[in-house]
Amino acid sequence: xxxxxxxxxxxxxxxxxxxxxxxxxxxxxxxxxxxxxxxxxxxxxxxxxxxxxxxxxxxxxxxxxxxxxxxxxxxxxxxxxxxxxxxxxxxxxxxxxxxxxxxxxxxxxxxxxxxxxxxxxxxxxxxxxxxxxxxxxxxxxxxxxxxxxxxxxxxxxxxxxxxxxxxxxxxxxxxxxxxxxxxxxxxxxxxxxxxxxxxxxxxxxxxxxxxxxxxxxxxxxxxxxxxxxxxxxxxxxxxxxxxxxxxxxxxxxxxxxxxxxxxxxxxxxxxxxxxxxxxxxxxxxxxxxxxxxxxxxxxxxxxxxxxxxxxxxxxxxxxxxxxxxxxxxxxxxxxxxxxxxxx
Ligand code: PEP
Ligand code: MN
Numbered sequence: 001x002x003x004x005x006x007x008x009x010x011x012x013x014x015x016x017x018x019x020x021x022x023x024x025x026x027x028x029x030x031x032x033x034x035x036x037x038x039x040x041x042x043x044x045x046x047x048x049x050x051x052x053x054x055x056x057x058x059x060x061x062x063x064x065x066x067x068x069x070x071x072x073x074x075x076x077x078x079x080x081x082x083x084x085x086x087x088x089x090x091x092x093x094x095x096x097x098x099x100x101x102x103x104x105x106x107x108x109x110x111x112x113x114x115x116x117x118x119x120x121x122x123x124x125x126x127x128x129x130x131x132x133x134x135x136x137x138x139x140x141x142x143x144x145x146x147x148x149x150x151x152x153x154x155x156x157x158x159x160x161x162x163x164x165x166x167x168x169x170x171x172x173x174x175x176x177x178x179x180x181x182x183x184x185x186x187x188x189x190x191x192x193x194x195x196x197x198x199x200x201x202x203x204x205x206x207x208x209x210x211x212x213x214x215x216x217x218x219x220x221x222x223x224x225x226x227x228x229x230x231x232x233x234x235x236x237x238x239x240x241x242x243x244x245x246x247x248x249x250x251x252x253x254x255x256x257x258x259x260x261x262x263x264x265x266x267x268x269x270x271x272x273x274x275x276x277x278x279x280x281x282x283x284x285x286x287x288x289x290x291x292x293x294x295x296x297x298x299x300x301x302x303x304x305x306x307x308x309x310x311x312x313x314x315x316x317x318x319x320x321x322x323x324x325x326x327x328x329x330x331x332x333x334x335x336x337x338x339x340x341x342x343x
Contacts, residue, residue, distance in 0.1 A: 002076055003039040004061040007032070007208035013058035013090075014039070016160050020056060031077050034078060036060070040076045042226055061095040067261065068215065069222040072232070077263045083203050083231050085160050088123050088338055090203075090233050091265035095326070095335040096294035098162050098205075098267070099319060100178075102309035103139065104146035111149075112301050114157045116316035120323060121339030124180070126296055130166040131308060132186050139307040144171075147177040154179075160206060162296070168196060174201065185210050185237055185272075198227020205296070206267065213255050218262055234258060234266040235296060236287075247275020247312065248287040250283055251336065267294035268316035271312045275301060278299040280314050281322045288329050293337050 017039055018028040026043035041048065050062040065075045082091040090096050099117055104127045105112050116330055117125060129146025131139065142149070150161050154177075164182040165174045174181055178204045188209035196204055197204050206223055208217045221232045237254060238248025250273030258266045268287035270280050284295050300306045300313035314322070323337070330337045 001041040001045050001050075001053075001231075002040070002063040003053050003059055003063055004040070004063065004308075005037045005058050006060060007035070007037055009037055009058040010210065013056070017053065017056055017059065020053065024052065024189045029071060029076075029261075033077065034112040035043070035077055036066075038076060040071055041305045042064075042070050045070075061187060069218040069262075071225040071230075072218055072221045072262050072264055074261055074263055079263060081232075081265060083233060083265060085123070088160070090267070090293055091336060092293075093336055094293065095337045096124060096267070096328050097122055097286065097323070097326075097337070098124040098126050098294065099299045100162075101300045101306065101314065102127045102298050103131050103307055104142050104149050105307050106142075107149050107152070109301065110153055112160060113299060113316065114153045116301065117299065117319075118159070118340070120316065120320050121341065122163055122172070122319075123158075123160055123338075123340040125153065126158075126162040126298075128164045128182075129177075130164060130170055130174075132164070132166055132184055133308070144173060147173055148178050165193070166198065168193065171196065175200065176203065180205050180233070183207060185212075188212055188217065191220075191223055193329075194220055194223035195227045198224040198229045201229060201231065203231035204229060205233045205235055205267075208239070208251075208254070209236045211241045211247065212239070214257055214261075217254075218258070221262070221264060232263050232264050233256070233293075234262070235269055236266065236273070236292075237248045237269035246279075248273055250274055250287075252283075252286055252290045255287065255292050259291055265293040267297070269296045270320055271296070271298035271309070271314075275312045277312050277314050280312065281318065281325070284322055285325060285329055288326055288335070289333060291333055292334075293335075297322075 131141035270283035
């Protein structure tokens with residue numbers, strides 16, 4: 001349920017509404033908007049009646065939120081959530097690019113790639129130190145050593161670091177290094193982990209599970225949001241279908257659907273989505289056309305030698321060419337590609 005009040009409502013009236021919500025065993029969430037102040041209600045809202053609130057002073061409207069997810073829905077907040085890193089924003093009119101290798105492999109590798117990315121104006125760098133691999137015998141990441149290299153990259157190149165959190169044990173180390181914590185497809189439904197990252201304020205990149213519906217993705221975001229962390233970026237990374245000619249089926253339908261139903265930024269990962277490097281640029285442009293707020297791309301200086309996901313990684317040169325096309329395409333969908341001019 002959602003209570004709408006005017007922006008200049010006196011504090012005592014807002015508090016009266018919030019106290020009423022608490023007295024009915026529910027939780028109030030103040031959501032200031034551009035034209036109205038909204039107070040979202042979560043908890044056992046089925047038991048609430050509109051009449052519980054409509055008579056309270058300064059209440060203009062009481063709306064029932066019909067979706068299963070509440071706080072992340074457009075009904076609760078009509079304005080886009082914008083996540084801002086020193087002027088580099090996710091959401092609204094910005095189009096952001098996160099790029100980097102699947103895994104941190106060595107200091108030389110990560111420094112060489114960071115250097116090329118910086119030359120292209122990339123501000124957000126991805127690289128996994130802890131890798132979730134289908135085979136226990138495959139490269140599992142450099143772990144703590146990998147995080148150390150990422151910290152050095154951050155100092156040397158001023159990159160904003162995106163790296164994956166696999167489990168509770170590595171949370172303190174990830175919190176020290178990551179500027180954006182990636183929750184991978186395999187952990188999208190690890191609800192205890194979602195609640196834990198929800199207790200921190202660090203932005204979360206939440207990737208869609210490979211067999212998860214859009215509604216399930218939004219409900220996972222709701223776990224993080226309702227635990228207190230409102231800095232969530234969603235990511236479409238392809239789903240499992242009957243199709244075998246590509247690694248996954250990139251569900252670009254999810255982008256306009258999520259844009260309609262949620263205020264959270266949604267970015268696309270065409271690398272995992274299609275899984276074949278020479279088709280990544282086409283799907284990147286398709287994602288931009290669909291209205292994505294950004295892309296996360298796997299980029300490797302020597303894809304054929306990569307320790308994970310080399311086959312879907314593009315080179316820094318291919319990235320440069322792709323960025324030129326994205327720059328031209330973005331205005332058609334009212335977006336602006338934001339690159340770091342300070343190279
Ligand atoms: C990755 O980004 O390298 C990764 C493992 O992604 P996903 O969780 O989408 O498979
Ligand atoms: Mn990968």
